[in-house]
Amino acid sequence: MAVESKPLETVLPAAHVEEDPREHLMFDPRPREEMNRMIMEAMTTTSRRYWAWVIGLALVVLICLFGAWGNMILTGMGLAGIRRPVFWGLFIVTFVFWIGISHAGTFVSAILRVFKAEFRRPFTRASELMTTFGLAAGALFPLIHLGRVWVFYWMIPYPNARWLWPNFRSPLVWDFLAITTYLLSSTIYLYLPLVPDLAMARDRTTGWRHTLYRLLALGWRGTEAEWHRLRRAITIFAFAIIPVMFSVHTIVSWDFAVGVVAGWHSTIFGPYFIIGAILSGVAAVVSILFVLRSTMQHMDYFIRKEHFDALGKLLLVFSMAWAYFFFNDYLLTWYGGEEAARRILTLHATGPAAWVWYLMLICNVLIPWLTLWNRTIRRTPWAMFIITLLINVGMYAERYTIIPLTLGHQRMPFDWGVYTPRPTEISIVIGTFALFLLLYLLASRLIPLVPVWEVQEGQMAHTLRRVGKAEVPSVTELE
Amino acid sequence: MSEKITRRDFLKLTAMGAAATAVMTGCGPMSRYVVRRPYTQMPEYNQTGESTYYASTCRECPAGCGILVRTREGRALTIEGNPNHPVNRGRLCARGLTAQQGLYNPDRVRGPRFQGRGKPTSPPRDLTWEEAVQVVGSALQKPPERIAFLLGLVPDHLFDLVSELTQALGAPPPLRYGALAALDGRTTLLEATRRLFDTPALPYFDLAQAEVTLAFGADFLQAWLSPVTYTRAYGNMRQGNPRRRGELIVFEPRQSLTAGNADRWVPIAPGSEAHVALALGGRVAELRGLPVPEAFRAVSLEEAARVSGIPAAQLEDLAVTFATAERPLALVGGSALTQPNGLVTAQAVLALNALVNNLGQPGGVFLTPAEATPAPLTAVSDLVRRMQAGEIEVLFIHGVNPLFELPAALGFAAALENVPLVISFAPFPDETALQSDYIFPDHSALESFGYQRSLAGADRPAWSASQPVVVPLYNTRATVDVLLAAAQAIGRALPYRDEVDFIQQKILPLLNAGGFYTAPEILTFWSRWLQYGGWWTPAAGLPAPRSPRLPASFGTLTPPPAPAEGQFYLLTYTNHLGDGSGANRPWLQELPDAMTTVTWNTWVEIHPTTAEHLGLKDDDVVRITTPYGAVEASVYRYPAIRPDTIAIPFGQGHTALGRWAEGRGCNPAQILPAATNPAGDPAFIGTTATLMPTGRRRPLARVESKDGVYGEH
């Protein structure tokens, strides 16, 4: 590895120096072979419980998602609780939710990579997987919610005899293009750093796994030139995918913001949605890390309290940012005083479904602000798990408030309507959660969930140097 | 339509049935029967992809609006108003517009059958028409005084034929009854005009040209007499005259659609309409400098104010408005008549018009020329008494559903048990048909010939013609033909070959009666008659009532009973479902009620403060009990009803009549009294009802958002 030693640059703050630096993964190196073995073990060990989960989730996906969806295709959209005037309900809510979740991978991986945040190293892949699978689950919804899904391809710009193109003025076409781009680029971005690890796995497996990894590793040998190209590619992608990520959720927000619907027509929706997406995505990463840490072998070595701590700080920042955007959106709508929009704000806070609105504020603002300032809480994985789950509940409530609760009370009070989700759509939503978990569960035994080479690279750059009697952590700039 | 009629259209219009599998045959140039033929022999005028229009008459209510039915490839598609028709001038109401759903209703009776009164011991079986004619024939051979015909308000030609038949047999004349006529108070109007003007005739009110209109109870925009005529007149009253917008003031305990459209709604105490009309009359006479007629001295303004709950100052104001108007008009009908004081109210209001001198004037009162023949409820209850006493051996029922429409308190159901032979001609399996021995289904309205000559909404002498627009779908037969055949079979033949022959002979006097077309002989006349959908005079003009002979008193006045604590005045009214025969039209069910926006069910209207007082919320199911029975309905908190009054719409609560009507809502006829006013119309006021929560809820399918309209979640 091309490691160039540099003089000591960073001395951690005094509070941190007092604790044992070996609590940090980067200062707690293990021999490469041992680490490789740990990852291989984690990847190849399957318990009875694991298979029970896989089968259970597969059944849920089959019945709740595809069964209910198939039935709805045959019977009609009426099986969902949507109605006039609330033409969009749980499907679009969950769509936005999953697209939001999918921001985590890119954010954690690409942005932290670009800014060289070292704590990212052990969980970049776990979060990138969330991007891909979150998109896979989310991208189903634009199909599910179609009245006539059997002609969905009419939304795709493909050459046809009648020269009928989709309407490029429609945000739904932008959506389609943005999501496809994001899905493709994030999959490649997931795959690139995976290659050296796949090669590692290839060298340590036999049978079908060996064949699989041999194919996927693309003949990686670990030469200097290969490393060079890989780094270049990762860097390019890391920079390139960030605007894609921002564009995706902005475009999702434009589905709402470009309409004349009171309460949607807001210029701040783009950044507001992005912040919300990152908040929910990062929270979901924390939840997933907790699960990985407590269920997979050796994960407590890779995923440590320091990571929960760091992500907790990020969450606090994003919770504040989200609150800021929420406040902005609310205040300006209220101050603008358009009757219909103002009526909607009142209804959100006092209407029959006001609890959803309060749930959103409690989960997204109150709980993070009350807890995440505290280092002990941030370093308690189970507490972080609960808090992050609640943040995602809050973000789901936010989308629910924005979509059905706003559509139901537009400018013509005679036609107002209350939307109640019905079993079919609840079942489909549960089905996509199961699909996400199932994909994740399968992936956890197929690919190394921890980018071993990145951890090892980081550990090489971090050393403890003796300065007099004290051990001083030092970091070497890579590249 | 009229300007478009070419010779080719003329041929199209004169041609009768035209169905996917049918053309007509028959002797002579004008055919009278529609016969099934293979589609390969499609009639010359019937081109694929081209519509053929037939002029006919709507039979969904007795108003007799002219319709044009658009047919194509032998199917009746849409129904449009006949632009030339004097009743509706091309306009149509929801009932007429959905009449195809009656024609193509899947629950129709598809052929003559032995019904066996629904008893398991005598299961229904299909019959042939030969057997049916035999059954009717032998029924007509019973002792004539023991034969009874109960007919509906439509069609008139059947009533005319049955009248001749009963006369020939020596049987009592047929009775015509319909809930619509009873709730309109038509008999009371006839009796009032007989007393005041010596002519029992339905009045025609020239609403379009009136300046100030006082309406007592008449919901002319939705149910009363001829709703399309009066709705059109209402529109013209408002905006037809660029110089002046007519003003409408309505006295009703419950805001009907008419009162909802009024400039002023006066929530009058039920039963006090007569007091108010008399007091206003006295004041108006004074204001116009006339001697106050004796009859109007019966009630002072103060007393009327006390009885009606309307402040005296407001009454005075109304009297001034009416007396000083250029063209004042006073209307009366509906709930103002169906009460003990109804006949007094009718006379007082008609006389009020005489006081302001508008009889026969533009914007005033006229009398319709045709004889109107609804039987009073007293006549029906007399029939019921005779049935009960076993004096009736055969009962023929056509066009009316007495088990549904008559107040249950009358005891028709029990009396029916005592009639050995009941023959129904209903095209639908309604409540009464199912309790009959035989059902010999008549054609549905759009498959029938006929005429309507009593047209309450026509501004001129007019007859409205019916003709089949499609081939009969099922093995049904015109009741007129069945009766003619049966009479012939027993050797009492009437001088008519068939229904068409009968109609042609009945319209013979019109040949040169000054209509907008004339013809030298009946066949030419007949073709025009079918082409234009009837006959009428070219110019408007109705007889003016002669100036009334005002009696010293219009009758005794009963002060309205003050309901005791927990008791409410009970009103029933008709909305677009009419007398309930429309309840099997799914689109009529789906149509929001104009005032409440409720669909597909029955509700009971309760004033919000009353509901609050009783602890009732919207959609709570309450039990409404009168001395005559109890029904259950969901609460609709109706802001425009008197707090001491509750109202239930008529028309739902069917136990038969097919999939869309059955088991829906409740039938207020179950709890209405059988009492009558002096004219023989039902008298509802005087019966009070109690409300009892059942603890259940049944949400009403309302179109309005409660949240948006009332701010309630």
Place this chain on the structure above:
Amino acid sequence: MAEERPAKWGLVVDLDRCTGCNACIAACSMENNVPFVGEDEVAYGRALYWIRTQRYWEGEYPAVTPTFQPVMCQQCGNAPCEPVCPVYASVHSEEEQINLAVYNRCVGTRYCANNCPYFARVFNWFDYELPEPMRSYLNPDVTVRRRGVMEKCTFCVQRIVRGRQKARAEGRELRDGEIQPACVQACPAEALVFGDLSDPESRVSQLARSQRRYHLLEELGTLPRVTYLKGVGNHGG
């Protein structure tokens, strides 16, 4: 053939005449093969009325009065439903200058319905089968929509087309009032007037210049083709 003057179809609703009787709904539904959905679905807000009468209450008892306002597709000149449809199922017709719903192109995103400030659009939540022989009355000029498709008032475009073809075949111009949508034809109060707004002499143009005129949600800039004439006094609109 001589060049035809393109018509700009418009509707005037005189709320002073309108009684709220709902005959327009019945006429529209029978002309346009609009299915009925039954009690439970109506209760859940899934009725397929292309036109409905908005009834609000004004005032307190005893001065309480309903106001009726029939609302159908306003055929906006600047229609919010049009740009958002990804497949051009909601388009502006060049010939009639109205907003068309292309049923066989619709994929059912329902975006147009969300974006319609008038709630004029309704969705086929299910297939609404008519029992035999009720299908016989279906109007062959109007497509029967299947499940998953949006629909809405079209100003009875089939009647406009038929009228225009007839006039063309007879080699004449369309007469004012010759073409009437079903609701206009039925309206017993003659509250609805339909015609060509580009002809300043047409009845609809004259009424649309009335001092009582207003457009629904005018502030949104949708340029509706439907003009309402305000009721007078406490009555209507």
